[in-house]
Amino acid sequence: MATGAASSTQLRFWGVRGSIPVPGPDTLRYGGNTTCVEVRADGEIIVLDAGTGIRALGATLEKEFSGEPIKISLLITHVHWDHIQGFPFFLPSYNDKNQVRIYGYDGADAGLRDILIGQMATPFFPVRLDDLPGRITIKKLDKYEFRIGKVRVEAKVMNHPGVCVGYRLNTSGGSIAFLPDAEPYDNYKLHAPHHRLLSPEQTRARAEKARKELVDFLRGCDVLILDAQYTDEEYRSHIGWGHGSLSTAVTLARDAEVKRLVLFHHDPTHNDDMIDKMASVAQSTAKNAGESLVVEPAREGDEIILNGAPPRRSASLTIGKNNPR
Numbered sequence: 195m196a197t198g199a200a201s202s203t204q205l206r207f208w209g210v211r212g213s214i215p216v217p218g219p220d221t222l223r224y225g226g227n228t229t230c231v232e233v234r235a236d237g238e239i240i241v242l243d244a245g246t247g248i249r250a251l252g253a254t255l256e257k258e259f260s261g262e263p264i265k266i267s268l269l270i271t272h273v274h275w276d277h278i279q280g281f282p283f284f285l286p287s288y289n290d291k292n293q294v295r296i297y298g299y300d301g302a303d304a305g306l307r308d309i310l311i312g313q314m315a316t317p318f319f320p321v322r323l324d325d326l327p328g329r330i331t332i333k334k335l336d337k338y339e340f341r342i343g344k345v346r347v348e349a350k351v352m353n354h355p356g357v358c359v360g361y362r363l364n365t366s367g368g369s370i371a372f373l374p375d376a377e378p379y380d381n382y383k384l385h386a387p388h389h390r391l392l393s394p395e396q397t398r399a400r401a402e403k404a405r406k407e408l409v410d411f412l413r414g415c416d417v418l419i420l421d422a423q424y425t426d427e428e429y430r431s432h433i434g435w436g437h438g439s440l441s442t443a444v445t446l447a448r449d450a451e452v453k454r455l456v457l458f459h460h461d462p463t464h465n466d467d468m469i470d471k472m473a474s475v476a477q478s479t480a481k482n483a484g485e486s487l488v489v490e491p492a493r494e495g496d497e498i499i500l501n502g503a504p505p506r507r508s509a510s511l512t513i514g515k516n517n518p519r
């Protein structure tokens with residue numbers, strides 16, 4: 195993938211799975227790696243999360259730059275293992291010419307830096323993070339809006355156990371929102387312990403306010419990569435696990451007037467055929483509502499181009515009314 199020109203933004207999926215990697219014959223088409231998305235925009239290389247997909251991204255970057263320095267910004271949504279476990283295998287971190295800037299928020303019980311160091315500490319890994327040759331900096335975020343070069347980044351806390359954010363990247367080619375782990379706000383109380391003493395009415399009011407703020411955060415964005423781990427039926431028995439369902443994903447995208455919804459964080463028990471079925475259900479839901487919303491499942495290796503026109507990709511599974519192919 196070439197470095198994005200000023201007007202073109204490129205997005206590539208390197209890991210689309212939630213919870214744990216599931217390689218094997220049942221996941222060949224959509225991929226078995228955990229969360230990692232690469233964005234090239236306005237001269238920047240921005241990586242979203244460091245699940246196992248980041249290993250292949252790192253090897254590809256090293257090959258592409260063939261010894262030339264690489265500058266990478268890695269945004270971490272949260273430190274659940276499926277979002278950080280690939281980092282020890284990220285090849286650019288092992289080259290002293292490269293600069294890797296890691297951004298994220300402190301976890302619920304420990305700082306971001308301590309957590310990233312901890313997963314590479316003895317006896318878990320043979321190389322300590324501080325001993326990596328690459329120029330690695332860890333930037334603890336305390337604001338919800340900042341810039342990476344010309345890209346304006348916004349962040350918002352999600353309804354998910356612990357501390358978890360979603361990011362919105364506003365680039366010259368278009369906007370991308372990345373919400374890999376997010377439960378609908380109907381069950382807001384579950385992940386807001388200090389609100390547990392609220393009455394049902396108060397909880398409902400807070401949930402409605404939080405959802406409205408989320409809709410505003412996502413308003414009009416070109417591509418929304420969103421947690422849609424469960425079918426609606428599965429979700430009913432996974433309330434409080436911190437993940438979304440098909441219909442809540444479609445409804446949120448519709449309410450926020452998103453152009454393209456990418457179903458993400460596939461459940462490790464869902465094989466390729468199951469993801470096909472789930473995508474079909476979500477696409478029908480959008481179509482039946484008369485929406486022009488494009489809905490598709492995230493697939494490892496797929497690329498989306500944004501250049502001011504409707505976002506497009508090479509092998510689309512979409513059936514939206516305004517299909518941009």
Ligand SMILES: [Zn+2]
Nearest residue numbers: 212213276375
């Ligand atoms: Zn996750």
Ligand SMILES: [Zn+2]
Nearest residue numbers: 272274354375
């Ligand atoms: Zn999580």
